[in-house]
Amino acid sequence: MNVEPPIQAKLLRLAAVDAELTRIAHRRTVLPEQQEVDRLEAERNAHKDAAVAVEIVLDDLDRDIRKLEGEVEAVRKREDRDKGMLTAGSVNAKQLTEIQHELGSLERRRSVLEDELLDVMERREASVADHEHAGARLSKTEADLADAQRQRDEALADLAVAQGRCDVDRLDLIALFPADLLAVYDRQRAQHGVGAALLQARRCGACRIELDRGEIARIAKTAPEVVVRCSECGAILVRTKESGL
Structure with missing residues (x-):
């Protein structure tokens, strides 16, 4: 495949744009702001579960209190009845x-x-304090989560702007290349991550491997308009004065 050297050189600009697009895509997957959101969501859910658990305990204690209060009231009524009988003097x-x-x-x-009622009421008082503490922790975590989500959204917006800029640059660049050259570049990039790279000091800029003397000699004898590829990784090699040929 023959392509004028100035056009081949522009592949380095395209490769730089594609490398930036790859970095943007990777950053989205490891976004620290998203990791913080995930951590705080898990923390919030844990605090919610803790609050619900305390609410269940409170419901059980309230039921026990009502039951004990009912039993105490029944005993008191029985005492009042017996005392009334004694006061009336109507018994033998x-x-x-x-x-x-x-x-x-x-x-x-x-x-x-x-005594049992007092114990349950004291336990309820402690559970109320636990519930208030759990609620306070939940409120703080929800506030922290809202702030983390805002920072995450801002980071994603910045990435979207950067990607949009790269997308525009890429569209402008690909219009410069013959279809067959672009097809080779895109196929190589899809398979190995880098479609084209600078041959610098006899080293491939894609795989970073220094080519042997025989390969360098072969490339040196190849006409400038002929597209050459790395014998190690297959990337299109752009030749300049820095190539060491």
Whole structure:
């Protein structure tokens, strides 16, 4: 394939644009701002789960409190009934003994229930503090996440601008090349990442391998308009005064 040397030289500009497009695409996949968003999203979800877990505990404690309050109230009503019977003096000696014994049992039962109720209420108070703490951590993480998402979006916008500029430059450049040369370049780039590179100091700028003397001698004898390719990686080699021929 024969292409005028000035046109071949312009392949280096195209390769530079394509290298920048590759860097932009890679940066999108390893964007630090996106990694921070991912980290904070995971942290937010963990805080949400923690808050929900505490809410479940609070619901269970509230149910226990209602149950214990109901039991305490039932015991008190039973005590009031028995005390009312004693006050009315409408019981015989045997019933009096039984009622007094029952009142003693009811008092002990109420004391146990009230102790349990106090314990559950203290646990609820601690859980409320845990819930408030979890809510505060969740709020902070959500604020941090919103800020990280803004920074991520700004970084993506910058990359989009850079890619748009490269896309325009690439369209302008590819119009300069014969279709067969461009096809070889694009195929090589798709397979190996670099379509064309400078031959500099006898070294291929694509694979960075120094060509042997025989290959350099062959390239040196090749007419300038003939397109030559690296014997190691296949990239189109652009020859200049820096090539060491």
